[in-house]
Amino acid sequence: MGKIIAITNQKGGVGKTTTSVNLSACIAKLGKKVLLIDMDPQGNASSGLGIDKDNLDSCIYDVLINDMAVEDVIVPTAIKKLKIAPASIDLAGASVELVGLSKREYILKKALKSIKDEFDYIFIDCPPSLDLLTLNALVAANGVLIPIQSEFYALEGVSQLMNTINLVKKSLNEKLDVEGVLLTMFDGRTNLSIQVADEVKKYFTTKVYKTIIPRNVRLSEAPSYGEPIIIYDPKSKGAEVYMKLAKEVLKNA
Numbered sequence: 590m591g592k593i594i595a596i597t598n599q600k601g602g603v604g605k606t607t608t609s610v611n612l613s614a615c616i617a618k619l620g621k622k623v624l625l626i627d628m629d630p631q632g633n634a635s636s637g638l639g640i641d642k643d644n645l646d647s648c649i650y651d652v653l654i655n656d657m658a659v660e661d662v663i664v665p666t667a668i669k670k671l672k673i674a675p676a677s678i679d680l681a682g683a684s685v686e687l688v689g690l691s692k693r694e695y696i697l698k699k700a701l702k703s704i705k706d707e708f709d710y711i712f713i714d715c716p717p718s719l720d721l722l723t724l725n726a727l728v729a730a731n732g733v734l735i736p737i738q739s740e741f742y743a744l745e746g747v748s749q750l751m752n753t754i755n756l757v758k759k760s761l762n763e764k765l766d767v768e769g770v771l772l773t774m775f776d777g778r779t780n781l782s783i784q785v786a787d788e789v790k791k792y793f794t795t796k797v798y799k800t801i802i803p804r805n806v807r808l809s810e811a812p813s814y815g816e817p818i819i820i821y822d823p824k825s826k827g828a829e830v831y832m833k834l835a836k837e838v839l840k841n842a
């Protein structure tokens with residue numbers, strides 16, 4: 590059965606999309622069948638994989654709101670074993686529209702039922718808020734990957750996120766667990782990054798991935814070319830570390 594991992598942190602700009610795109614691409618490159626679901630209305634995971642998000646016939650919004658089958662919105666990517674259920678700006682309204690629907694927290698979970706066995710891994714790129722889109726991701730998932738930026742206030746909001754995860758586990762999805770915590774944009778030359786890494790390790794203990802993602806300019810350039818780092822610059826440090834993370838995630842499975 591496929592593993593479903595929500596990549597989430599309600600804090601903005603911590604590396605959720607960069608991790609969603611590049612971890613998915615690396616795991617697919619290692620031979621696993623992967624689906625990435627773009628649940629962020631900004632649609633950056635979609636454009637980061639070369640999808641023209643402004644000219645989509647349908648997207649994950651239609652699955653959530655218009656009862657469309659997820660099979661009908663999935664499209665291929667340049668990586669053979671990686672597919673994506675893309676998002677367009679339409680998704681921005683979904684969080685409010687979902688409020689009126691019955692069993693509104695279970696809609697994504699229900700939609701994935703028919704396809705989840707076709708994939709080894711399904712990753713969900715969440716928006717930077719604890720809204721109904723994130724809640725749908727947490728209910729559909731069996732693991733949560735939390736990227737944490739090695740910066741000031743790194744742990745700000747983490748207890749709120751953990752409360753939400755625990756509440757979901759208690760009342761909506763008992764299978765939910767923290768899969769791993771990922772330090773991103775690490776700069777080993779600064780005391781601050783080192784301090785943050787220590788704090789995060791103290792808080793999450795064994796859940797923190799050994800692989801740490803450094804700041805790497807190639808990682809920030811790749812999305813504007815619509816390419817994951819392993820295509821944009823396979824020899825870069827960014828490609829090397831996301832491949833290392835992919836192997837660690839597979840080993841922990």
Ligand SMILES: Nc1ncnc2c1ncn2[C@@H]1O[C@H](COP(=O)(O)OP(=O)(O)OP(=O)(O)O)[C@@H](O)[C@H]1O
Nearest residue numbers: 601602603604605606607717774803804805808809
């Ligand atoms: N390791 C890295 N090195 C350099 N730049 C990075 C790295 N990771 C992410 N970035 C850049 O930082 C910015 C924020 O990253 P990203 O979009 O992945 O965060 P996010 O958590 O998905 O953001 P949002 O909360 O808006 O959805 C982007 O411009 C991205 O290119």
